[in-house]
Amino acid sequence: MKPDVVLGAMDLYPDTAINLTPMLAFDGDVSAYPKLRLSHHPWPLRKQTVLHITTRAMVFKPTVRTKDFLCAWRHELRTATYHQGGCEMAMRFALMRSTGLAFCPMDARYSGREIDKAPTDAVVIHSSAGRGKRR
Numbered sequence: 800m801k802p803d804v805v806l807g808a809m810d811l812y813p814d815t816a817i818n819l820t821p822m823l824a825f826d827g828d829v830s831a832y833p834k835l836r837l838s839h840h841p842w843p844l845r846k847q848t849v850l851h852i853t854t855r856a857m858v859f860k861p862t863v864r865t866k867d868f869l870c871a872w873r874h875e876l877r878t879a880t881y882h883q884g885g886c887e888m889a890m891r892f893a894l895m896r897s898t899g900l901a902f903c904p905m906d907a908r909y910s911g912r913e914i915d916k917a918p919t920d921a922v923v924i925h926s927s928a929g930r931g932k933r934r
Contacts, residue, residue: 801886802873805859814861822858822909827901828865830858832910854887856911868897
């Protein structure tokens with residue numbers, strides 16, 4: 800539903816960015832929080848960088864490239880033959896295939912990270928049910 804909700808909001812409020820003003824201070828079309836980690840590859844002594852982009856908090860600027868990306872994301876959700884486990888995998892596939900789209904990593908303060916993992920100056924946080932550790 801996420802691509803449909805954003806596309807609907809863009810239709811209701813054309814040429815308008817709806818969000819916290821500091822979150823919009825990025826060059827590009829789409830912003831989200833990327834998590835990077837190193838993992839061990841099956842080959843000896845080889846590291847692999849894993850990139851995870853979360854859909855928890857995203858900013859979409861009202862551009863043609865953004866709308867094309869959202870349509871591609873929606874199409875991926877509807878036609879994917881792999882188990883998606885939510886919409887994030889489909890979003891990452893659509894993002895990596897969106898030629899010309901300018902992606903910008905989101906400032907961690909606005910990323911909606913879990914309350915126990917968010918930076919101390921976080922503006923947007925998330926608290927999942929069942930998580931025992933609280934700040």
